[in-house]
Amino acid sequence: MCALTLLRVSTSGHKPNSRNLRAPSKATTERDEAAYLSKVTGHYPKFIPFLTRKLGVQFRGRILELGAGAAWFSAELSKLPKVVEVIATDFSPRAESEQSPKVFKTLRAHEAKITRRPLSPHRLDFPDNHFDFVVCAGVLHDSLNLLHLLREIRRILKPGGQLIAVREPVQPAVAWRPRTAKRPEPEMKRALYSRADYADTFERAGLSLEMHRVSLATGLKYYFDKMVNGLTHARYAFVAAKRAKR
Numbered sequence: 001m002c003a004l005t006l007l008r009v010s011t012s013g014h015k016p017n018s019r020n021l022r023a024p025s026k027a028t029t030e031r032d033e034a035a036y037l038s039k040v041t042g043h044y045p046k047f048i049p050f051l052t053r054k055l056g057v058q059f060r061g062r063i064l065e066l067g068a069g070a071a072w073f074s075a076e077l078s079k080l081p082k083v084v085e086v087i088a089t090d091f092s093p094r095a096e097s098e099q100s101p102k103v104f105k106t107l108r109a110h111e112a113k114i115t116r117r118p119l120s121p122h123r124l125d126f127p128d129n130h131f132d133f134v135v136c137a138g139v140l141h142d143s144l145n146l147l148h149l150l151r152e153i154r155r156i157l158k159p160g161g162q163l164i165a166v167r168e169p170v171q172p173a174v175a176w177r178p179r180t181a182k183r184p185e186p187e188m189k190r191a192l193y194s195r196a197d198y199a200d201t202f203e204r205a206g207l208s209l210e211m212h213r214v215s216l217a218t219g220l221k222y223y224f225d226k227m228v229n230g231l232t233h234a235r236y237a238f239v240a241a242k243r244a245k246r
Contacts, residue, residue, distance in 0.1 A: 040070070044072045050214065060082035060132055061083070062085045062133075064126070064134045065135050066134065066135070068088035068100075078113040128156065131156055132162075133161060134163045137167045147204055151206070153207070159244065162242070170195055170211075170236055171195075202240055206242070208243055209240045211237070212239065
């Protein structure tokens with residue numbers, strides 16, 4: 001296996017400058033942490049019911065999370081009764097991983113099921129046919145070689161195993177931005193791939209792909225998001241299954 005880097009070492013998308021290098025104030029750090037924990041409790045937990053109830057994903061067995069960061073996804077999965085083990089990994093040390101104890105406590109994770117470990121940026125260091133599921137949130141688009149990463153994921157999935165990816169940026173059909181739009185937040189991801197790009201790459205990797213529109217809103221906003229999703233913005237969940245070799 002050639003040593004191809006799977007993910008960029010840094011996923012921030014910003015070049016360092018004097019402003020970036022200044023140590024944040026205590027007040028700024030506390031605000032950022034409070035904002036993140038607010039998402040952890042109010043927004044991110046909605047993904048699991050969406051995946052299980054609306055898309056029919058049946059999480060079970062042994063699960064690997066790639067690029068886990070603070071590991072909110074692993075925390076939510078650990079609470080599902082048919083999940084027996086969750087391995088939360090990162091390709092490089094990140095500050096978010098230091099937040100995982102607070103995230104686990106906040107979300108009441110079943111911590112006995114979760115193992116945190118670093119992962120090589122060149123290869124997924126797990127045996128063939130090892131996991132029932134591989135999951136990730138906002139990770140695939142940062143791959144320097146998406147096809148290689150997907151083939152590695154396919155290798156470690158059991159026959160019939162699934163890759164579940166959420167929060168991946170996808171190019172919308174219309175490149176629209178209102179004149180009054182504010183500068184994008186640092187955590188916002190640039191859409192590098194279209195739906196067709198993803199479909200082609202998954203096919204070449206031996207993974208059958210279903211792309212489902214995602215709306216976690218309620219009320220009128222739900223219907224509005226559903227109407228414009230894919231046009232002015234594109235939010236999808238990827239559900240991919242390991243195909244048998246031809």
